[in-house]
Amino acid sequence: MAPHAPAAAEDPSLLTAGPPPHDGSTGRCVVEVTTPASRYEIRIGRGLLAEPGSWAGLPAAADGVIVSNTTVWPIHGPALCAAIAPRHRQVTHVLLADGEEHKDWSSLQTIYDHLLRTGCDRKTLLYALGGGVVGDITGFAAATYMRGVPFVQVPTTLLAQVDSSVGGKTAINHPLGKNMIGAFHQPVRVLCDLDTLSTLPAREFAAGLAEIIKYGPIHDEGFLGWIEANLDALLAREPAALARAVQRSCEIKAEVVGADERESGLRAILNFGHTFGHAIEAALGYGRWLHGEAVGCGMVLASQLSADLGLVPGGFVERMRRLVQRAGLPTAAPAFPSERWLELMRHDKKAEAGEIRFVLVDRPGHAVVRAAPDERVLAAIRRHSATGPGGPPPA
Amino acid sequence: MAPHAPAAAEDPSLLTAGPPPHDGSTGRCVVEVTTPASRYEIRIGRGLLAEPGSWAGLPAAADGVIVSNTTVWPIHGPALCAAIAPRHRQVTHVLLADGEEHKDWSSLQTIYDHLLRTGCDRKTLLYALGGGVVGDITGFAAATYMRGVPFVQVPTTLLAQVDSSVGGKTAINHPLGKNMIGAFHQPVRVLCDLDTLSTLPAREFAAGLAEIIKYGPIHDEGFLGWIEANLDALLAREPAALARAVQRSCEIKAEVVGADERESGLRAILNFGHTFGHAIEAALGYGRWLHGEAVGCGMVLASQLSADLGLVPGGFVERMRRLVQRAGLPTAAPAFPSERWLELMRHDKKAEAGEIRFVLVDRPGHAVVRAAPDERVLAAIRRHSATGPGGPPPA
Numbered sequence: 001m002a003p004h005a006p007a008a009a010e011d012p013s014l015l016t017a018g019p020p021p022h023d024g025s026t027g028r029c030v031v032e033v034t035t036p037a038s039r040y041e042i043r044i045g046r047g048l049l050a051e052p053g054s055w056a057g058l059p060a061a062a063d064g065v066i067v068s069n070t071t072v073w074p075i076h077g078p079a080l081c082a083a084i085a086p087r088h089r090q091v092t093h094v095l096l097a098d099g100e101e102h103k104d105w106s107s108l109q110t111i112y113d114h115l116l117r118t119g120c121d122r123k124t125l126l127y128a129l130g131g132g133v134v135g136d137i138t139g140f141a142a143a144t145y146m147r148g149v150p151f152v153q154v155p156t157t158l159l160a161q162v163d164s165s166v167g168g169k170t171a172i173n174h175p176l177g178k179n180m181i182g183a184f185h186q187p188v189r190v191l192c193d194l195d196t197l198s199t200l201p202a203r204e205f206a207a208g209l210a211e212i213i214k215y216g217p218i219h220d221e222g223f224l225g226w227i228e229a230n231l232d233a234l235l236a237r238e239p240a241a242l243a244r245a246v247q248r249s250c251e252i253k254a255e256v257v258g259a260d261e262r263e264s265g266l267r268a269i270l271n272f273g274h275t276f277g278h279a280i281e282a283a284l285g286y287g288r289w290l291h292g293e294a295v296g297c298g299m300v301l302a303s304q305l306s307a308d309l310g311l312v313p314g315g316f317v318e319r320m321r322r323l324v325q326r327a328g329l330p331t332a333a334p335a336f337p338s339e340r341w342l343e344l345m346r347h348d349k350k351a352e353a354g355e356i357r358f359v360l361v362d363r364p365g366h367a368v369v370r371a372a373p374d375e376r377v378l379a380a381i382r383r384h385s386a387t388g389p390g391g392p393p394p395a
Numbered sequence: 396m397a398p399h400a401p402a403a404a405e406d407p408s409l410l411t412a413g414p415p416p417h418d419g420s421t422g423r424c425v426v427e428v429t430t431p432a433s434r435y436e437i438r439i440g441r442g443l444l445a446e447p448g449s450w451a452g453l454p455a456a457a458d459g460v461i462v463s464n465t466t467v468w469p470i471h472g473p474a475l476c477a478a479i480a481p482r483h484r485q486v487t488h489v490l491l492a493d494g495e496e497h498k499d500w501s502s503l504q505t506i507y508d509h510l511l512r513t514g515c516d517r518k519t520l521l522y523a524l525g526g527g528v529v530g531d532i533t534g535f536a537a538a539t540y541m542r543g544v545p546f547v548q549v550p551t552t553l554l555a556q557v558d559s560s561v562g563g564k565t566a567i568n569h570p571l572g573k574n575m576i577g578a579f580h581q582p583v584r585v586l587c588d589l590d591t592l593s594t595l596p597a598r599e600f601a602a603g604l605a606e607i608i609k610y611g612p613i614h615d616e617g618f619l620g621w622i623e624a625n626l627d628a629l630l631a632r633e634p635a636a637l638a639r640a641v642q643r644s645c646e647i648k649a650e651v652v653g654a655d656e657r658e659s660g661l662r663a664i665l666n667f668g669h670t671f672g673h674a675i676e677a678a679l680g681y682g683r684w685l686h687g688e689a690v691g692c693g694m695v696l697a698s699q700l701s702a703d704l705g706l707v708p709g710g711f712v713e714r715m716r717r718l719v720q721r722a723g724l725p726t727a728a729p730a731f732p733s734e735r736w737l738e739l740m741r742h743d744k745k746a747e748a749g750e751i752r753f754v755l756v757d758r759p760g761h762a763v764v765r766a767a768p769d770e771r772v773l774a775a776i777r778r779h780s781a782t783g784p785g786g787p788p789p790a
Binding site for chain 2: 062177180181262346352
């Protein structure tokens with residue numbers, strides 16, 4: 001898609017990136033994402049969603065279609081609808097059931113049906129209003145409807161704002177694996193309205209913290225220290241702390257994605273904790289643990305494996321475990337049989353020729369991707385396993 | 396995906412393009428396709444499929460998976476399997492039911508299930524062995540399995556060799572429209588083995604001629620004249636004539652796709668006759684008329700509309716009608732009510748903001764895309780309509 005014009009003419013302050021990290025008066029900033037075929041802005045701040053100015057510069061389209069779920073729509077749908085109405089001939093919406101278990105073909109079909117029944121053409125602009133599930137599935141619908149239409153991410157969960165809405169990974173789950181069917185399709189804009197986080201349940205908020213924490217060990221030890229020092233402010237959802245955390249997370253993600261859009265190398269580091277995490281999600285059934293909860297626990301296991309392989313000192317594991325625990329996330333893995341663990345992880349998309357590949361930390365602030373001997377992997381898991389077959393319920 | 400090394404080291408003669416159009420002794424030639432993100436060869440000739448050398452230079456992958464249908468597999472499957480076996484740790488195959496009505500989610504799911512159950516990773520190489528349906532659906536599976544794996548087109552119908560296997564358009568049908576769900580995903584190679592055409596039923600062969608004929612009026616009047624002069628040789632499936640027709644068709648398609656991969660402009664001319672044709676297919680039910688039959692008739696209607704709008708002399712319509720008829724394709728449209736025609740065509744992917752856009756010839760060898768008044772469109776249809784509600788069965 002063609003790059004759109006920068007928003008400078010409307011609000012010059014929006015283009016101020018770099019230090020100071022965001023405009024102190026409005027708490028707003030812009031992070032740019034540049035890939036070989038696209039360039040788009042992540043706009044971060046409070047009160048953005050309802051402002052018509054937030055939407056200027058997007059591709060012209062007769063139809064605007066908001067995809068949301070039955071939980072988020074009543075809270076934010078009408079405001080978004082009003083803000084974008086002047087930009088389209090008609091704005092319609094389609095609502096999906098809430099939850100990871102609905103990130104499937106059936107929900108996707110609901111979107112396709114709506115688009116075709118309302119006569120949407122291939123310039124239609126889709127708006128994904130919701131968390132990671134809505135964003136991933138809307139992105140995949142946009143990637144595949146008439147071979148591709150543009151879409152906007154309007155993430156309303158912390159996890160989606162700092163991770164899943166940025167970078168163009170779209171997907172649905174398959175009964176045999178999470179995110180197995182998908183496409184790379186970059187949004188034309190990401191709008192992170194921090195006000196939407198105020199209504200987020202505590203458990204979902206904590207799940208988002210897992211992905212923020214992730215950026216520290218893999219890319220920025222200074223940010224890891226900042227998170228440790230500001231975790232209480234984040235848990236209290238203090239706007240300044242939230243703005244900083246979202247911005248820095250998006251900056252790191254933008255940098256990594258810009259260097260490797262298609263995950264041929266560097267981008268895989270963003271999956272720190274995810275190989276273990278996906279196995280937990282798959283074994284327990286999607287939705288029992290939230291994705292961020294599984295990633296939180298997965299980071300502890302990946303840190304342990306990193307230490308066991310001699311890449312980082314043992315103290316790093318306790319540092320990560322303590323931070324994950326303080327964030328309100330599980331640090332003990334469910335107790336599955338060893339063969340089950342290995343079987344689940346061989347289905348990971350990073351696996352190649354049957355070899356499981358792990359994202360490991362080789363020094364705080366730097367990650368590598370590599371295989372590991374099965375016995376080391378299982379030892380790391382056992383070190384942090386709960387007793388009992390199903391694992392503990394998350395905090 | 397990364398461009399692969401040219402095959403020059405293995406067989407220098409393969410790289411000879413330009414005049415003479417193909418190697419007289421082997422009837423082989425190579426046409427290159429270059430898009431912003433990929434470069435690949437279309438290899439054309441007899442006996443290519445079973446030759447291990449045809450497959451050299453493709454991406455290394457542990458798993459090779461042949462997707463075919465129950466008609467084509469028994470004829471060509473074993474030879475292909477033997478030729479590629481040395482390149483992979485394992486080669487498996489998955490068979491779909493034959494026919495346009497199976498170009499749907501259910502067949503796609505059959506492929507995904509096979510890939511996941513056999514543990515295929517994201518370097519897996521898919522081979523589409525069959526006609527346009529197999530090629531389109533395999534391409535879409537490749538575009539979306541783990542967010543994209545490479546695939547090879549091994550078209551075994553004339554239509555697939557000269558049109559659908561080249562250019563990266565992949566799709567499945569939706570109950571509300573043909574090819575509505577899809578992606579642009581270029582193959583890493585196209586292998587047109589002319590010997591596979593010898594077993595093609597006459598009706599399918601004629602359907603392929605429609606897409607060859609198409610290239611003349613939209614891009615190369617000299618080629619249109621050549622087809623008129625050599626149609627009897629083509630219908631007799633004379634190898635030299637077939638080789639020339641397939642090569643020139645692929646050259647034109649490669650040129651157009653290279654200039655406009657995503658159909659933002661020029662590429663739409665390849666849909667000459669398709670707006671009318673898709674409407675016929677949709678109204679009669681997919682599979683009742685073959686795609687090429689609907690396109691043949693659609694080209695007559697589009698030529699009539701071009702003449703009625705004053706773009707070409709009236710004689711051009713008769714020239715096209717006669718050629719389509721000689722090829723054994725229907726030239727009279729089924730008699731639907733006017734409103735039904737318009738409604739069907741408004742679902743065309745080229746439609747924008749409810750306006751139907753037609754590919755029209757503004758001089759023999761050159762096409763334009765534009766809207767047309769409804770009454771002119773309906774008049775052109777009436778001029779070439781059969782009597783009776785369902786239209787005539789194809790020849």
